[in-house]
Amino acid sequence: MDDRFARGSELLDQIHAGGGAKLVASLSDVAPDLGRYIVEFGFGDVYQRPGLSLRDRQLATVAALAALGTAQAQLAAHIEGALAVGLTREEVVEVIIQMALYGGFPAAMNAVDAARAAFAAADATASAAS
Amino acid sequence: MDDRFARGSELLDQIHAGGGAKLVASLSDVAPDLGRYIVEFGFGDVYQRPGLSLRDRQLATVAALAALGTAQAQLAAHIEGALAVGLTREEVVEVIIQMALYGGFPAAMNAVDAARAAFAAADATASAAS
Amino acid sequence: MDDRFARGSELLDQIHAGGGAKLVASLSDVAPDLGRYIVEFGFGDVYQRPGLSLRDRQLATVAALAALGTAQAQLAAHIEGALAVGLTREEVVEVIIQMALYGGFPAAMNAVDAARAAFAAADATASAAS
Amino acid sequence: MDDRFARGSELLDQIHAGGGAKLVASLSDVAPDLGRYIVEFGFGDVYQRPGLSLRDRQLATVAALAALGTAQAQLAAHIEGALAVGLTREEVVEVIIQMALYGGFPAAMNAVDAARAAFAAADATASAAS
Amino acid sequence: MDDRFARGSELLDQIHAGGGAKLVASLSDVAPDLGRYIVEFGFGDVYQRPGLSLRDRQLATVAALAALGTAQAQLAAHIEGALAVGLTREEVVEVIIQMALYGGFPAAMNAVDAARAAFAAADATASAAS
Amino acid sequence: MDDRFARGSELLDQIHAGGGAKLVASLSDVAPDLGRYIVEFGFGDVYQRPGLSLRDRQLATVAALAALGTAQAQLAAHIEGALAVGLTREEVVEVIIQMALYGGFPAAMNAVDAARAAFAAADATASAAS
Numbered sequence: 001m002d003d004r005f006a007r008g009s010e011l012l013d014q015i016h017a018g019g020g021a022k023l024v025a026s027l028s029d030v031a032p033d034l035g036r037y038i039v040e041f042g043f044g045d046v047y048q049r050p051g052l053s054l055r056d057r058q059l060a061t062v063a064a065l066a067a068l069g070t071a072q073a074q075l076a077a078h079i080e081g082a083l084a085v086g087l088t089r090e091e092v093v094e095v096i097i098q099m100a101l102y103g104g105f106p107a108a109m110n111a112v113d114a115a116r117a118a119f120a121a122a123d124a125t126a127s128a129a130s
Numbered sequence: 131m132d133d134r135f136a137r138g139s140e141l142l143d144q145i146h147a148g149g150g151a152k153l154v155a156s157l158s159d160v161a162p163d164l165g166r167y168i169v170e171f172g173f174g175d176v177y178q179r180p181g182l183s184l185r186d187r188q189l190a191t192v193a194a195l196a197a198l199g200t201a202q203a204q205l206a207a208h209i210e211g212a213l214a215v216g217l218t219r220e221e222v223v224e225v226i227i228q229m230a231l232y233g234g235f236p237a238a239m240n241a242v243d244a245a246r247a248a249f250a251a252a253d254a255t256a257s258a259a260s
Numbered sequence: 261m262d263d264r265f266a267r268g269s270e271l272l273d274q275i276h277a278g279g280g281a282k283l284v285a286s287l288s289d290v291a292p293d294l295g296r297y298i299v300e301f302g303f304g305d306v307y308q309r310p311g312l313s314l315r316d317r318q319l320a321t322v323a324a325l326a327a328l329g330t331a332q333a334q335l336a337a338h339i340e341g342a343l344a345v346g347l348t349r350e351e352v353v354e355v356i357i358q359m360a361l362y363g364g365f366p367a368a369m370n371a372v373d374a375a376r377a378a379f380a381a382a383d384a385t386a387s388a389a390s
Numbered sequence: 391m392d393d394r395f396a397r398g399s400e401l402l403d404q405i406h407a408g409g410g411a412k413l414v415a416s417l418s419d420v421a422p423d424l425g426r427y428i429v430e431f432g433f434g435d436v437y438q439r440p441g442l443s444l445r446d447r448q449l450a451t452v453a454a455l456a457a458l459g460t461a462q463a464q465l466a467a468h469i470e471g472a473l474a475v476g477l478t479r480e481e482v483v484e485v486i487i488q489m490a491l492y493g494g495f496p497a498a499m500n501a502v503d504a505a506r507a508a509f510a511a512a513d514a515t516a517s518a519a520s
Numbered sequence: 521m522d523d524r525f526a527r528g529s530e531l532l533d534q535i536h537a538g539g540g541a542k543l544v545a546s547l548s549d550v551a552p553d554l555g556r557y558i559v560e561f562g563f564g565d566v567y568q569r570p571g572l573s574l575r576d577r578q579l580a581t582v583a584a585l586a587a588l589g590t591a592q593a594q595l596a597a598h599i600e601g602a603l604a605v606g607l608t609r610e611e612v613v614e615v616i617i618q619m620a621l622y623g624g625f626p627a628a629m630n631a632v633d634a635a636r637a638a639f640a641a642a643d644a645t646a647s648a649a650s
Numbered sequence: 651m652d653d654r655f656a657r658g659s660e661l662l663d664q665i666h667a668g669g670g671a672k673l674v675a676s677l678s679d680v681a682p683d684l685g686r687y688i689v690e691f692g693f694g695d696v697y698q699r700p701g702l703s704l705r706d707r708q709l710a711t712v713a714a715l716a717a718l719g720t721a722q723a724q725l726a727a728h729i730e731g732a733l734a735v736g737l738t739r740e741e742v743v744e745v746i747i748q749m750a751l752y753g754g755f756p757a758a759m760n761a762v763d764a765a766r767a768a769f770a771a772a773d774a775t776a777s778a779a780s
Contacts, residue, residue: 052224060193069330070589071626094182106331199720200459201496236721312484323450324457329590354442366591460719461756572744580713614702
């Protein structure tokens, strides 16, 4: 296991508790190297870069996935991650509303569904921890 | 001229010096009401909302337009606006690099072209002002 | 409640019976203002405009959502609305078939699924009313 | 030359004066069969279908291409065709403004550029004919 | 039944056992002519062309649908078809991993889900046949 | 310079003569690390993988970029690369024609423009070499 994978896993687990192992596992039957690249390149290279805070990086990702409208599950996961690194629910909702301007209203409506699921998951995690 | 248009124009001019008037003028021959809606709804309603800073809003817009890859001119304009409300050039570049993960590498490469144009325009403005 | 919201609600209810209240309610837990904007801006401003009939507006929306392929639920809802303002089922199907030329065949196939759901919902409504 | 090509050419020339021959010519060096398929399948099969008027078909196409935002030249060509089969300039502009709701504002702004080019081309044609 | 439909059906059944009849049936309630066009134009004209092998055609389709991210069911069907005309599972997975570069990582992750479903369906078919 | 970059550069230069250095140079003023990632991750990791030939990888990329319709310059560059690793012009054209089925006809028409430019560039290179 090289450095990039190790530091990517660590960061991924900071954003999503246990997320690194789970992501790699979810792809391991069909495309294990895709999971490895997400960890190594996505979180070991790109998300590690010093010029932008982790909170800002999640904000950017939520904006992009909401506007694109083709990655509902990943959007929900990144909203959970966004909350974990310091974005408030209000900020997430504001980003989604703003995306109506750039991706259209249906994209924003679908992103609200992803936010609802992510907020419920965050509630369940918080409740399990208390 | 109603309140929403007035406050939208003011905000648009804060982001892009003189931008509100220019935008409305650019659409006035064919679709003047589209320009009015951008000012009223986009900048008079959405960008005015208190839950997210203007700097974060521009970051979200740059991320979305870079990932979508269908609005090169608007991306360049929003990068100029992003610099005007406090994002650094380094932060803009980081957002663009990160979008390779969500919109693909060609989208990120094209966004670099938009950034280059926006940085040059910002240099020209700064140089004219000095 | 301002004028734009009131006239938007009225129009939305004309297109979808009870649709205005339902749409606002569906977004009210997470992003109530998104629902408000759809009513105020979408149906209070844009759909109100005199230069294009409501029937033509729904035709345009069905075409766009079918070609985009990212808003299956909204496409079904707009097909129901299209029938309510005077498009025939045959015309809806023709628009969808034509979209194979511009959004590709898979987009058209998925739009057929949305049409099937919308036609069934319209049948159920008609049957409940008789 | 089979029937489908012949009737497709005729229809294409009705929408765009001389358009059939020009389209086929423009693709003839690299992909002549693509031009043939557009004529045969697009205009010989799909646009020929009885269930939707030619005017409505052009309206649907303008809506879709404006929302997609990836076919600026084809959008301009279809706007010219839309005028030729009976849509007014006002109706075209209304469709474009409405697409801000489904494809986002930058898509609508770029469609305004296509409309401006198409309106100018229609003016030039009218002026040459008078 | 004309020649194009007959030869399209035959090819479609070679790629997907019984697929031609099933596809036409699945669209026959709402848009039967869309099914006919897919057979006639898609498989009777385009896929018949001599300049590219059937295996390469399926590879191209898998790549495109994975990158687009808007046609999950059709992607799974074409992956099954790809295996039927000679692509290996490893080659399919390689195409999907590569699409992370052009459509982004979420698109590739969703394509892995389609591949998993297609591989399971191919296993079920093989097991039923033995 | 690590191994991944070195082997990525070498492969990139095999596909596009001198392409690695040119690509890195073209991004070096604004986003040098984006160029580095394309070489390291794109060509040092992904394109190196043994399960799919280089010729098939270029075929997949041409298909994806043609269908997406947002990366005209990169499509032209990859068509040149496709010819360099063994795809024929006829095969490239076949892929493009087929993409009309999945990305729509305007996407295919625009891809023809990219192919024309790439074929001319390949002719110029061949003529300079003779």
